[in-house]
Amino acid sequence: MELNTSNNNTRKMIVIHGGHFSSLGGFYEEVSNVLMKDTDWKVGTLDGFDDILYGGFGVFENKEEIEIIWKESQKSKEDLGFTATREFYENKIKQGKPFNIELIQQKLDDLIEGKGQSLFEILVEIIQSHTNITLKME
Structure with missing residues (x-):
């Protein structure tokens, strides 16, 4: 996962790489690395994932506009199917x-x-429930 902040775009871009994991545990590790870097907190549950998407204690602030790009989402859809x-x-x-x-x-x-x-559909639904987050599948 990587974090890009560009000046011409107020949205923070967060990239989830489906190629980096093939299980729910691996997904948690991936999002912990990118969303919670420099904190001791790790994502380990669906509720925990939902909680960090509210922002305020990771790489983005509460209600900040962010865009999550899920690369290799088709692979993740199968892995978490x-x-x-x-x-x-x-x-x-x-x-x-x-x-x-x-x-x-x-x-x-x-x-x-x-x-x-499926777990993939549940994760997508969790992301989409946050109105400040735009999800793009690649």
């Missing part, structure tokens, strides 16, 4: 508490029936 998502839910069910097993089982059932979201 059905199989990775199924394993993600199955691992949570195996762990049990503090996870809501019924809710996670429902999400897993939805996924298997073709109605659920």
Whole structure:
């Protein structure tokens, strides 16, 4: 990941390289490196990823206009697709508490029936829920 700030553009550009990772853990590492550099805080959950996108304690300020460019997003879509998502839910069910097993089982059932979201789709939705962030897939 790299961070570019150009003078003719008020938006900060943040680049996520899909080529740098092939798992959710790898994604967390990638976004930690670029969004949280020079801090001790590391992203390790979906909620944590959502939290840092509010800004204010990483490389951009709260509500600052930023653009995230997700390079090799097609690779990430496959890496964080059905199989990775199924394993993600199955691992949570195996762990049990503090996870809501019924809710996670429902999400897993939805996924298997073709109605659920993949991890990639969940990550994209989290990014898009932040109105100050523009997401570009490459």
